[in-house]
Each structure stands twice: as structure tokens, then as C-alpha cells.
Amino acid sequence: MSGTSLSEPMRFPRAEYCNLPNRKPSPVKGTPERAGLDTILAHFKDSELQLPVSEGSTEVRGLDDHEKMFLSEEAMLRYLKATKGKVKDAVTRLEATIVWKRTLGMWDIEAVAEEVAPEFESGKVTFAGYTRLSQPMLYTWTSKNVLAASPRQVKHMMFCMDRLIDLQLAGVPGVMFCADVSGKTQTQSGAMSVARQILKYLQAHYPERLGNAALLKLPWLGSLFVSLMWPFVDSDTSKKIHVNPDLSKDLVPKEILLEEYGGNLKHEFSMPYLDALVKLCLERRAGNLERWKAAGRTVGISEWDIFEPIPGSPSAGDTQEQIGNGHAIQTADEASKQA
Secondary structure, three states, rough: OOOOOOOOOOOOOOOOOOOOOOOOOOOOOOOHHHHHHHHHHHHHHHHOOOEEEOOOOEEOOOOOOHHHHOOOOOHHHHHHOOOOOOHHHHHHHHHHHHHHHHHHHOOHHHHHHHHHHOOOOOOOOEEEOOOOOEEEEEEEEEEHHHHHHHOHHHHHHHHHHHHHHOOOOOOOOOOOEEEOOOOOOOOOOOOHHHHHHHHHHHHHHHOOOOOEEEEEOHHHHHHHHHHHHHHOOHHHHOEEEEOOHHHHHHOHHHHHEHHHOOOOOEEOOOOHHHHHOOOOOOOHHHHHHHHHHHHEEEOOOOOOOOOOOOOOOOOOOOOOHHHHOOOOOOOHHHHHHHO
16 A cells, blocks of 8 residues: 555545454443443433533523434543543533533534634644554644634634544544644744643543544654643543654554655645545534434434444454554653653
8 A cells, every 4th residue: 555645534444454343331230330320311311401502601402413412321431431430520521511512613513614724724734544443543733833823723623623533433442643743833922822722621521532642753842842731631641642652563554654654645635635524524423313313312322323333343452552562652741751
């Protein structure tokens, strides 16, 4: 597959390069996890439940189909894990996420894509390929972030996260970020504030979504940035962040890794590529919605029954600990201590 050019987003990981997941059973009755899940389910199945139409609003409404589909069994378990098993806190955070998404209009893919389109024009991000665990990948280049710091940059990254989730298939353990931090970076005073806000939203509204992250070509200044940001990163997230890894050995099949990082894939982002991505995500969401309706049209349905399956799955999966395949990977935690 040497020198393959990527002109539109990949629909699926390829079985010959990526491990395919196996379905895990739901939490067993009698366990704290099962009890917590059942309590969260009962709360959101209440037909009388009403939530604000936006943050700070006194107007309320019930859950729509997209919000009920979002409240999958796995979503509830992710929030339960993020709150260390505290059921009340998990419910509060799930409600906060729904209201936050309403406030920013995140459910409307096309409207948000149009709003954040200027942030794509420099080619500072792209969606390309999958990891060995079939996780969809987002590449970012800080040197291409040429626009002034603004709230739109925050929304742009949340849009990117949502599109990664749209590209995620049944049973896949999270998504992957690759951040190339080489070259001249944005220096205006608002840049750090934007970075903190992005991190805040990712941790609050996308808990346990990150499968892996890689900081690539990290220079001394980048190490300093990591050390400044590190107090805002929770411990679970820090374990998934790797500094200057050999992607082709540790995380991504060489055949579907960008050339500049040692792979065989040629790709340069363009605005038509964004259009193709939006089209694919709309198709994926429509398919997910149909499967969700067929599975019962209620909260608590498993993402295995909602998300599109990977061709050839189920198959032998891999674990987070096995990704390194014996190769040493420096974590960002280690890098921050060295800075």
C-alpha cells in the first residue's frame, strides 16, 4: 500500500491492519456498577424528565431522539467511571452535557460545520485513518493555527471530537488525537485560555472517550507548555498521552499512517474533504438512529446495537496495555516532570 493517497475519509479500519473488538457483557447484577447503572437508567427513563433548553434558561423540554440515543449503556458507564461510582454526580454531569450540547447547538452537524469552517482553512487538523485498535484518528498541527484565539476555536475542537465519535464503530475503545507541536506556535495571550477551555470541556463532556493521544515532535518550548497544562489534566487522561512515540511501531499501522510520521499514506486536507467528512458523519448518524430505533428507541441501549459494525467483527481485540507491542513509549506525565 506504499504511497497510497487519501482523498476522502476512510469509512472503516481494515481487518488486516487493525484489531477488531469483542463484545463485553453488561455489568453483572448485584455489583455496584450494575446498581449504579440501573439507577441512572431509571432517572433518564422518567417520562416527566425536563431539562433546560440552554444553560441559564428557565425554559425546559424533554429529551429528543438524539439525546436518548446519546444516553447509551456505555455512555452511562463512562460517566459513572469518571465520577468514581458516584451515581448522583454521574446523573448531574450527563444532564449538564445534554444542556451544554443544546446551548452550543452541537447536534446540528451542518450548522456547526459552517460556523467553524474558517478554522479548517489553514489545514491545522485532519481526520485520517485508524489506530491498531480501530480508533478513528485526528491529526492537529499547532504551527498551522494562524487565527486569533477565540471561543470559535474551542467549538471547533468540540466539533472535531463529535466527528471522531461519529466515525467510531461498534465496540471500539475510544478515539485518538495526534498533535504535532513542532514549528512556530500561536503566542497571543488568549492561546493558553483556549487550550484550558478545550481541556475543560473534553474532561467534562467527553469522559473516557480518549483512547490514546500522541504529542509529536515535541520541542523544549512544547515541553514547557505540557508542564504548564499538566495540572489541568486528570490522572486517567494522563496515562493515555504519549510523547514522541514511534507511531508506526506503537500505535498505528504503517499502511494507514501519514507519510510525515513514517507511514505510507499521502494526504493533504482541503475544504472538499471537510464536506465529505460531514456527509459521511450525517450518513453514519442516520444509520445509528435507525439501529437505535430498531433496538427499542429508549435510553440505555448498548452502542454495540447502535453503532455501525466493523466489517469482519467480532474478532480478537487488544487492550490498552498491549498497544506498545514491547516498544517503550514516554508518557506526557514523564515529559512534564522532565521539563
